[in-house]
Amino acid sequence: MYKNILVPIDGSETSSIGLTEAIRLATNQGARIRLVHVVNELLVVLPEAYINIGSVVEELRRAGQLVLDNSEKAVQSAGVEVDTILIEVMGNQAGEQIIRQAQQWGADLIVCGTHGRRGIRRIVMGSDAEYIVRHTSVPILLIRGGRESPVL
Numbered sequence: 150m151y152k153n154i155l156v157p158i159d160g161s162e163t164s165s166i167g168l169t170e171a172i173r174l175a176t177n178q179g180a181r182i183r184l185v186h187v188v189n190e191l192l193v194v195l196p197e198a199y200i201n202i203g204s205v206v207e208e209l210r211r212a213g214q215l216v217l218d219n220s221e222k223a224v225q226s227a228g229v230e231v232d233t234i235l236i237e238v239m240g241n242q243a244g245e246q247i248i249r250q251a252q253q254w255g256a257d258l259i260v261c262g263t264h265g266r267r268g269i270r271r272i273v274m275g276s277d278a279e280y281i282v283r284h285t286s287v288p289i290l291l292i293r294g295g296r297e298s299p300v301l
Contacts, residue, residue: 157247247277
């Protein structure tokens with residue numbers, strides 16, 4: 150039986166599908182949910198472009214908090230106990246932070262949406278879900294999103 154379900158969310162359709170499944174499981178199991186959003190502050194800036202990095206990071210924080218707030222409302226409306234955490238990192242993989250949070254909180258299950266990336270896009274962009282699967286000792290339920298065309 151699951152009591153603590155960790156759900157990484159990023160505002161994508163796939164993470165919303167994962168959240169819906171986590172709510173269903175939590176309702177069925179009498180579990181609580183922790184929502185996690187990771188803001189990675191490592192930015193690549195072209196030398197010829199001026200970007201106010203402080204304002205970009207602040208916007209990432211605001212957007213992440215909005216995702217958490219909206220998701221929290223969805224969980225609360227289902228009558229499930231919920232809390233949220235916004236994690237800020239500089240360059241680390243989001244998957245690494247999600248695993249750390251699952252261990253610290255005592256998660257029984259991680260419910261994670263996958264984006265179904267293929268080919269070069271997967272290699273270049275990486276996969277937080279794949280990282281979590283390969284490195285966590287916590288059981289994980291992967292929720293597949295919409296299918297994308299393979300990118301070579």
